Amino acid sequence: MRFALLLAVFALCCAIFPPAIHAQSGLPPAPYAYRQLDDPVQEAAARNLMAELRCLVCQGQSIADSDAPLAGDMRSDVRERIAAGERPAEIRQWLIDRYGNWVTYDPPIEGDTIALYVLPLLALLGGLFIVIRRLRPAKQGDGAP
Amino acid sequence: MSNNQAARRNWLLWVPLGVVVILAAMFIWALRHGDDRLIQSHWIDKPLPAFDLPAAAADRPGLASRNFGDGQPRLLNVFASWCIPCRVEAPTLAELQRRGVIVEGVAIRDRPEDLARFLGELGNPYHAIGADERSQLALALGSSGVPETFLIDGRGVIREQIQGAITPDMVPDLMAKLERMR
Numbered sequence: 001m002r003f004a005l006l007l008a009v010f011a012l013c014c015a016i017f018p019p020a021i022h023a024q025s026g027l028p029p030a031p032y033a034y035r036q037l038d039d040p041v042q043e044a045a046a047r048n049l050m051a052e053l054r055c056l057v058c059q060g061q062s063i064a065d066s067d068a069p070l071a072g073d074m075r076s077d078v079r080e081r082i083a084a085g086e087r088p089a090e091i092r093q094w095l096i097d098r099y100g101n102w103v104t105y106d107p108p109i110e111g112d113t114i115a116l117y118v119l120p121l122l123a124l125l126g127g128l129f130i131v132i133r134r135l136r137p138a139k140q141g142d143g144a145p
Numbered sequence: 146m147s148n149n150q151a152a153r154r155n156w157l158l159w160v161p162l163g164v165v166v167i168l169a170a171m172f173i174w175a176l177r178h179g180d181d182r183l184i185q186s187h188w189i190d191k192p193l194p195a196f197d198l199p200a201a202a203a204d205r206p207g208l209a210s211r212n213f214g215d216g217q218p219r220l221l222n223v224f225a226s227w228c229i230p231c232r233v234e235a236p237t238l239a240e241l242q243r244r245g246v247i248v249e250g251v252a253i254r255d256r257p258e259d260l261a262r263f264l265g266e267l268g269n270p271y272h273a274i275g276a277d278e279r280s281q282l283a284l285a286l287g288s289s290g291v292p293e294t295f296l297i298d299g300r301g302v303i304r305e306q307i308q309g310a311i312t313p314d315m316v317p318d319l320m321a322k323l324e325r326m327r
Contacts, residue, residue: 070289
């Protein structure tokens, strides 16, 4: 029974996300695609940035999570630029200039992204309002029947 | 509490369920039909980034940004021998070249022997082919896959990006656009 259920879930997943078949390059990965920087501080900065950059060919994954060759090229690019002294914010902006805010999971606050930041706050305020109203002592004549 | 108020409270109880159902319907719809469009480059109407790529094929020179901006509009075709739609568009690129369009190539992550086989099989419409072994020019152009074709005007400014294979029905439109970009 449990196995049949698992199978059904798997079949559903395959129907919703058909497995993509990508032709791949025969070239080896870029030098720093799978190699850490020697300086742990620089490597940590590179990792932080890689985790918030979106993979261009496997949308929904970060370049830190993806094994696509292009994601490897982007990781190597990020590590080499950080090793050369570029700041993470500059690298992120370089990519935003080319791919738009879509490329980062931490988009700047602008006209089309403001809802992302404001809506959760509004929901929280709305919830607080409801809770406070509920917790307020009942007025005379408004008690439970 | 009056009956009227109680009825209103009962009705309100269904609101969260309604919200969840509407959200679930939106999520399922988005998963099935959703956002799988290609990501357009934002590096349009801007000059080509400076680059200088080594030759990818034995019988063609490499490609550098200084090759552009000589008054001649060009196509910049981003391709690879391992890319299947690139095979599909090869005859159309050849037709464009026959009609006098200058087609420049950038081979992404390609091995020389694979590229030589690809060009031997499908013909070589390229004026020059640069080897972009680590997708660096692709990233600088805002390109997110192969094949992609950029229309570069006579001043070396990127005017348009076409994602996916060039098909024969696009040829007249491309010729007219390039003619206007002199």
